[in-house]
Structure formats: structure tokens, C-alpha cells
Amino acid sequence: MSSSFPTLTCSDVLKFQFSSWYPAFKGVTMKSTVIRPLSREFKEYLLADGIYIPDGSEDVPLTGTVVEDGDDDDDRPRYAFPELDAQIRDAVSEYEAVFPKLNFTSPKDASWMLSTSTPLRCASPADLYILLKSSDFTQHDLALESVFEGCEDASNPPPYELELVLRKWYHVDTSREFRCFVRQGVLLAISQREPNPYDYMLETDYKEKVKGTISSFWEREISGKWPTDDYVFDFLLTRKLDSGHIVDFQPYASKTDALLFTYEELESIRLADKQSLPVFRVVDGSTDFSRIAPKDIHNKVPMEFLSLSAGQNIEEFKKIWEEEIQKACAESDSEEDQ
Structure with missing residues (x-):
């Protein structure tokens, strides 16, 4: 393993699942409800071919489009989770709306499944299920080989229990989201989370304000409270930029996107003069966009595309989806060239 990364064990990874860190940091993050354990049938549902919702989960109209299986509807397995539905409805009642995730990952790649004006906002179990079922991201949490990827002891993984996290939903201004890199107990760098250019972010006063707020919060x-010296955390600033809260923690590992940095750069920063830390980076004229995925690429796919998956297995759906992604990428490149 490259010296750019610390040694990673399975027990290290489990520290980053939501239920492990939330109790210690619940006062400085969004209110959330953790549901565990989840049934074997629920995992089977998430892994099953096709995109459909369990029976009894649609207590209010979906805010997006649900894919029906048409003539093949009677042939697919049927699922129902009345107890889980009730727990989800309780959380929706408490928070007004929720944003779901599993142990480590959230279905941000499926945001186009629901209303684009309120992305990822779930007001019913059906909303939540269709997001999780449509997401490639959350598939990471369903297989041990992906959960413990890169761990030196991955061949002998510890017990792992799937969990569903319901976070209080509210509209997030992504321009105030930042990713922060901590190595050997030192806050090395801060990166703008979404690669959109904002002129005000280039102002010296703004940079110093954000660096100061995040550094002080950290x-x-x-x-000293996180159980290891190497980790990445995502942070959301308040409108006044004088405070904020934790969004998530992730391993300091290659599978965690370094965004406007590379891990080789972060290693050079670690070895350099620490008096200038943290290094703060936002999108500017020197940003290499070839390393960054096009913004809102999933939202470039029309809702009507969902109908293409009806009656097809997951591999066929994936093939069509990848073709649409390539088209969206081409459109994005064309827009940048104009």
C-alpha cells in the first residue's frame, strides 16, 4: 500500500459506520434515527432485480416516478415490511421529512428519482425505498468485499450488521459544504465539496473566515475525540460562516474522493511546513476539471428514462443507465466547450 495512506483494518472501517460515531457527535450533527438490525428479507429486497416498492409502503403519493414492472409484475418477488414502514413513518412524523442512508453511504446518485426542487426528501417509506433501490452508491454497504475493501485483514472480516439511518431533511446549500482531511492527528487540508465556481470564494477574507471556523470547530x-488519527470529515457551514455541523466521517483511504486534491498532494502537504496548515482549496482558474465528475450528472437524465427499466433485469438496466450517463457526460463536455 502506498505510504500516502495509513494501514486500514476492518475494525478501523467499522468506526466510520453511522451508528458507531453518531452517539459521540450527535450534538454537532443533524438529528438522526438509526434502525437496526434490518431483516434478511430487506437486504434481499435491495439486491433483487428490478426497481419497485414493497407492498403497503406508499401511504402518500410518491414525489417522483415509480417504475412498474408491467406484465412481469406477477413474476417478481413481493416484499412487505410493515414494522419498518411504521418506524420510517414515526421518523417522518418527528422530522417532517427524512434523508436516508445505510451504514456508510447515502443514495445521492439517485436524487433524480424524486423531486428536483427538494432532492432526496423522503416523506413516506415508498420514497425512501425507491431511492435506496435505485442507488449504486448504497450497494457498497451490502457486500463485505466492498465494505472492507483495502483492509489488510479483509480475508477475515468481523461481524457486520446492516443499518438504516434516517436523517432529518432540510435543504442544504452545497456551496457551504467542505471536505476536511486529517492525517496523523493534523488537519491537513480543506476542499470545496461541490465543484462549482463562486467568485466570492476567491476573496481572501472569505477564505480566512472559512479556514478559521472549520479549524476552530475541529x-x-x-x-482527540475521534478514535483514530486518520480520517476525513464532511462539514456544512452555517449561513454566517461562523459555525456549522458534521455531515459525515469517512476513512482516509483511496476510496474516499480527495475532490480538489490528490492523495499524493496531501502527502506532500503532510511532509511540508505545518505552520501554513490547513491548505484551503476552492474552484478557481487553475482547477483541473478533468479529474472532477460533471456537476449534477444524474439530474441530466430525464425522468422518462425510468420506464426503460420495466421488465428488465438489473444488468440490462445498468447497461442502459451507463449509456445515458455517457450521453450526459458528452453533453456536459459540449457545454463546457461552448
């Missing part, structure tokens, strides 16, 4: 609320 020193006060996270440093």
Missing part, C-alpha cells in the same frame, strides 16, 4: 469538537 479543534474543539473533533480533535
